[in-house]
Amino acid sequence: MKNRYLIISLVTLIIFSFALSACAPADPEPPVVEDVEEVEEVADPAECENYVLVPKNLGNPYFDTGNVGAQEAAGELGITVLYQGSATADASEQITLLNSLIAQQVCGLAISANDEDALVPTGQAAMEAGIAVVTWDSAIAPAGRDLHINQAELEGIGRVQIEMASRLAGPDGGEIAILSATSTAPNQNAWIEVMEQVLTEPEYANLELVEIVYGDDDDTKSYNEAQALFTKYPDLKVIIAPTTVGIAASARAVTDADLIGQVFVTGLGTPNQMREYVKNGSAPEFALWNPADLAYLSVYAMHALATGEIQASAGETFTAGRLGEYTVEDDPDLGLNVLLGAPFVYDADNIDDFDW
């Protein structure tokens, strides 16, 4: 009686475990071995072909858009870029994943780090194993990677918002207002500072910044602040909202108040959230970096490192396909980095190319 139970359990488990580790042992096996020898033979880094793009987590549209750009670069370079991430945006899961990628002796890793510091030992292990390590979107501390691909630079982000406001206000200029996140938000404050400087340039002399208000990154509060702005300033032309919550709330407030064409909203937003307002004209253009370009550049940088085209030192240059030439820069905080460039402006013409 007991024996029978045992035999059945054993058989079931054996079947199960076979299923588990090798669904189709027949087809992939011999090629796997060949493949491996190929990888092991790669002493010449120029022949390196297997790269991995690691997002913070899988199933995130922002990173999935990045993967589109990465695959484009992979096609141009004739390399394989695998898109592998952890299920959740968690540092320990990401480390486990990275360890298995390091074990496979891939040529390069482009990582969006879940923890700046916790990934340093893993990044170092990868570099010791001869793997090119770049970070994108979210950096590992300089000790744990070769290069960071930096999506946003203070100056560029601040300037592009004034440029957009100037275009929207028209040749005569007019009153503009800023609707920010919290009054203590470091990013927003730094951008506002840049914007105020840019406004002093003669080109933008016809723009008058009337007030800076704070929506605290709360949808309702931002909505109310936007409403208060165009009640208080009937001649207001543009609201700049350098925050994703604020820009959507302001555009909704403009739409609801039937002021489309009179007051324009611009700032920093994401395509899916802003699509409606770009199309109805309340927020004809807004900026943010393009994750596809960011990952595209990351793949080129990782490839340049792995093939020895660059050695990760400041001042080196490499060409990244359609994006053109880039220079490795050294920054006291960021370490070695490559700057993607001016933010990407989304408008009615291109917004349907994006889904994130």
Add this chain to the structure above:
Amino acid sequence: MTVETINKNQQENIISDRQARKSFFSIFLKWEWLLFVLILLVIFINTRLSPFFLNAINLSRTSSDFMEIGLMMLPMVLIIVTGNIDLSVASNMGMSASLMGLMHNMGINIWLAALAGLTLGTLGGVLNGYLVAYVKLPSLVVTLGTFAFFRGIAFGFLGDQAARNYPSQFTFIGQGRVFDTLIPFSVVLFIALALIFGLVLHRTIIGRQLYAIGNNEPAAKYSGVPVEKIKFILFIVSGFISALAGLVLAARFGSTRPDNGTGLELAVITAAVLGGLDINGGKGSMYGATLALVLIGLLRFGMGLLNIQSQVQSMVIGLLLIVSILVPHIGQQIRFLKQVKFRWQSILMTVGLLVVFTAFFIFFFWSRAPIIAQF
């Protein structure tokens, strides 16, 4: 009769209870054999599928990924054997490591900070233990509360800050290897503690008392087992070990953030249950739990080498867990079948298992399709 002879009789009662269960327990010894066979299979198949699998450096690096889970699993096994559970382990670990990180940031000596972390973790265990053992609240509810509470404290200590730049003597605990071999220090620590916990569970009277509590708490109590005291101590030990695991994690990461180790409690419980522990208490062994940990580690690593998506990896572990509970159940059904002739439940059960298998196969092919296509 003197008090002593009564106690002696009660001891005998417990022991005779163990004797009666002996036959049942021997089946669970076999469960460990099944795990062992599974481990061999996983090693065999992975070795054939990936040349990177049996690589000492890779295995060494991977094994340290699972040591925090392993450490927290040790007291968890004892707690589950008594029919209780501790959901707060990972939060406690985050809290202790955060206190250590905060003190390190303030410039306090790292070993003093570590000691403070261990003390705080132990105190967390005292809180759990007191509420469970003496206030007699259900452990599930108490530790669900402290699960959130401890994590909150961790954020209170560090907020959105991180502690970093630990000295290399400290990071050795998580990153170092013993005597220039490839064996990580944390693995040695785990093995040493696993031996101690295993001996306590299987070779001491306290261990037997744990099983007695898990099988029938009132009976154990009336047989003179100091139920409250044992539970209290168990939770304190769990708190201490969680804090220790927090230090190991901080050392491995070389940094601490308050969200470190979020969700690990489920990995800990999964390993324990896969190891043959009955969540209702009274059954299971330390060997089984340890083997299950090794199995999960090897499976995860092997699947990672095949670039199987991590969602699918979690699914595989989840299904393995379900099957591990189903199989003995079906075994029992089949035993009934022989006695009672026919039972429609057993047919349902078989159909259910088939559905699970089919779903599994489909998902597995689906997840591996792009990889197979690459070759």
